[in-house]
Amino acid sequence: MSLYLFLTLAILTIISALAVVFSKNPMYSVLWLIVCFFTIAGHYVLLNAQFLAIVHLIVYAGAIMVLFLFVVMLLNLNADTEPHKSNLTKLASAIAAGLFFVVLIASMRATELGEFNLPNKTNIGFVEEVGKKLFTDFLLPFEISSVLFLSAMIGSVLLAKKEKK
Amino acid sequence: MENTLQAVPQNWYLILSTLLFCIGIMGVLFRRNAIIILMCIELMLNSVNLLLVSFSAYSGNSDGQVFVFFIMVVAAAEVAVGLALLMSIYRNVASTDINVLNKLKW
Numbered sequence: 001m002s003l004y005l006f007l008t009l010a011i012l013t014i015i016s017a018l019a020v021v022f023s024k025n026p027m028y029s030v031l032w033l034i035v036c037f038f039t040i041a042g043h044y045v046l047l048n049a050q051f052l053a054i055v056h057l058i059v060y061a062g063a064i065m066v067l068f069l070f071v072v073m074l075l076n077l078n079a080d081t082e083p084h085k086s087n088l089t090k091l092a093s094a095i096a097a098g099l100f101f102v103v104l105i106a107s108m109r110a111t112e113l114g115e116f117n118l119p120n121k122t123n124i125g126f127v128e129e130v131g132k133k134l135f136t137d138f139l140l141p142f143e144i145s146s147v148l149f150l151s152a153m154i155g156s157v158l159l160a161k162k163e164k165k
Numbered sequence: 166m167e168n169t170l171q172a173v174p175q176n177w178y179l180i181l182s183t184l185l186f187c188i189g190i191m192g193v194l195f196r197r198n199a200i201i202i203l204m205c206i207e208l209m210l211n212s213v214n215l216l217l218v219s220f221s222a223y224s225g226n227s228d229g230q231v232f233v234f235f236i237m238v239v240a241a242a243e244v245a246v247g248l249a250l251l252m253s254i255y256r257n258v259a260s261t262d263i264n265v266l267n268k269l270k271w
Contacts, residue, residue: 002169010181017185017208021192026200033204040211043178046169047222052230056214059237064207064244071248072200075255083197083262093194101187108179118170119225125218129227130234138231145238152242156249162256 006046013039025079030068037061049125170223178219185212199254199261203247210240 016036023029037060044053085093123129134142185208192205214233221229251261258265 001172003172006169006173006177010177013181014184014188017188020201020204020208021188021195026198029201029204033207036208037211040215043215044218046173047218048169049218049222049230052218052233055234055237059241060207060211064241067244067248068200068204071251074252075200075261077198077200077261081260083260083264085195085197090195093191096194097187097191100190101183104183104187105180108176108183113175116175116223117225118168118223121225124221124225124227125230130230133227133231134234137228138235141235145235148238148242152245156245159246159249160252 002046006043009039009042009046013043024082026072026077026082027069030065030072033068034061034065037065044125047125048123051125051127051130175219175223178216182212182216182219185209185215197262197264199251199263200248202263203244203251207240207244210236 013036016032016039019032020029020036023032037056041053041056041061044050044056189205189209189212192208193202196202196205214236217229217233217236221227254266255261
C-alpha cells in the first residue's frame with residue numbers, strides 16, 4: 001500500500017516540477033510549485049516526519065509561495081512579457097541537466113551505501129524528539145538563525161524601499 | 166498499513182531527489198525570467214531536504230530533520246532578500262529578464 005502511495009506521490013512530484021520549468025505563464029509556474037511542495041510534504045508524512053511536513057507546508061506553501069505570488073502579481077508578469085531563449089540554448093540546458101543526472105546516478109551505483117538497520121522506534125519525527133534535539137544539541141545554530149532572519153528582514157526592507165532622489 | 170521504510174528501498178528516495186535536483190538545474194539554465202530561476206533554486210533546496218529527511222528516517226536519527234529546519238530558515242531569508250532585489254531591479258530596468266542585466270559580463 002505505501003509502495004503505491006510513494007510511487008503516486010513521486011510521479012506527481014516529478015510532473016509538477018517539470019510543469020514549473022515548462023509553464024509559459026509565471027503564474028502557472030508558481031501554482032505548480034505549490035503542488036510540488038504539497039507532494040513533498042506527503043513524502044515527509046510517509047517518512048514519519050509529521051512535524052516537518054506541517055512546518056514545510058506553513059513555511060513554503062504558506063509564506064514563501066505567497067511572497068512569490070505577490071511579486072508576480074505586483075510586476076504584472078504573464079505569458080506575453082515572458083522572455084524566450086533560443087531553441088539551441090533550451091536543447092543545451094536539457095542535455096546538460098540530463099548528463100548531470102546520469103553522472104550522479106552512475107556515481108551512486110558505484111558507491112556502497114551499506115544496509116540500514118531499520119530503526120524500531122518510529123517517533124523520531126515527532127515534535128517531542130525534534131524539539132529536544134533543537135533545544136539541546138542545536139541551540140546555538142537555532143539562536144544564530146534568528147539573527148539571520150533579522151538581517152534578512154532589514155535587508156529586504158532596505159532593498160525594496162523606494163530610493164529618494 | 167505496513168511501514169513505508171520496509172516497503173520502499175532507500176535508493177528510490179535517492180533517485181527521486183536526484184531527479185528533482187536535475188529538474189531544478191534544468192530550470193535555472195532553461196528560463197530567462199529571474200523569478201522562475203529563484204523558484205527552481207527553491208526546487209533544488211527541497212530535493213536536498215527530501216534526501217536529508219529520508220536518510221534521517223532510514224537511519225533512525227533525527228539530526229537530519231533539524232538540518233532541514235535550518236535549510237528552511239536559510240531558504241526563507243534567501244527568498245525574501247532575492248525578491249526584494251528583483252523588485253528594485255524591476256523598478257530600474259522594467260524587466261525581470263536576466264539578459265538585460267549583463268553589465269558585469271565582458
